[in-house]
Amino acid sequence: MKNNKPKVIQISSDSIVGKNFLKAIKAQKEFKEKVESGSFSKSKIKKVTCG
């Protein structure tokens, strides 16, 4: 575990990696929208207990 302040990395939103992270942010937003639309709970496989 590293307790120090996270290292800052400069990144351009025009770079390939930058664009990919923007896609990931968009995917997170789409995940929320999917939950809100009720399309999440259609394929339950199993219930898991704690422990």
Added chain:
Amino acid sequence: VDSCYLFDFYESGVNSFKYSFLTASGSEYFISFDIASYLFHQDCLICNNIYSISFYHEGSNSGYDENIRNTIIKIIFDFINEKNCPVLFICDMTDGLAESRLRLFTRWFNLFSDGFLFDSRLLQFEQFILPVGLFGKESDPNINHYLEQMEFEFLF
């Protein structure tokens, strides 16, 4: 993790795994793991099995509930153990609390870190900062290299 909520597991496609649980106050949490190798260079062989995690919850929580924390941590650690993969999380920054989320995860991790490692970075874009963190098994020989690989990629 001493106690947590029952949770449901879903498999919604290749390389996509989802979980949900209901809290005592009636709030429902949704968690999704999706393959995230596309965030790394295609030549990075050790990056082929990295998943990213997304969260969302519906309803409001009435007060502090440590079972929410416990359940989320258990789901993450169980997933890492089962898939033998690291998990990257990209902090939601839509409400201005992204760095607070990173600090929260760091605190949570410190409580349950046995056998696992955690590392983080702040990705400084032109207009915003995107905090990211990575959970992985302590026994993973590459655990200290995943985020370094990310730094390497940003040079190009």
